[in-house]
Amino acid sequence: MNKLITIFFLFNLFFPGIVQAQDRTIKGKIISDNDEPLPGVNVVVKGTTNGTITDVDGNYEISVSGSEATLLFSFIGYTSEEIMVGDQT
Known part of the structure; x- marks a missing residue:
């Protein structure tokens, strides 16, 4: 049994990226529509509290788990939109 635990520990020590790969x-x-950046747009992973807002140049960066995640974009005066992440980066 101790040998199995040791092997499991060593596997996780040397291959931690497998657990975090998703x-x-x-x-x-x-x-x-005028090609102007939109600062302050809410970007949320649907069904979670994980979210961010766009910066002054309209850029955002958000961490998601898996390819089944859906991003919800909302901004005052605009229609909210949902986009499935899939294989996009």
Whole structure:
């Protein structure tokens, strides 16, 4: 039994990326129909409290788990939009 625990410990020590491999960072830029950046847009992973807002240039960066995540974009005066992450980065 101790040998099994030791092997499990060593595996996790040398291969920690396998456990975290499903988390990734999604980056993007939100612009208006006039190609102007939109600062202050709320970007939230649907069904979670994980979120961020766009900076003054309309850029955002958010960490998601798995490819089934859906991002919800909302901004005052605009229609909210949901986009499934899939394989996008």
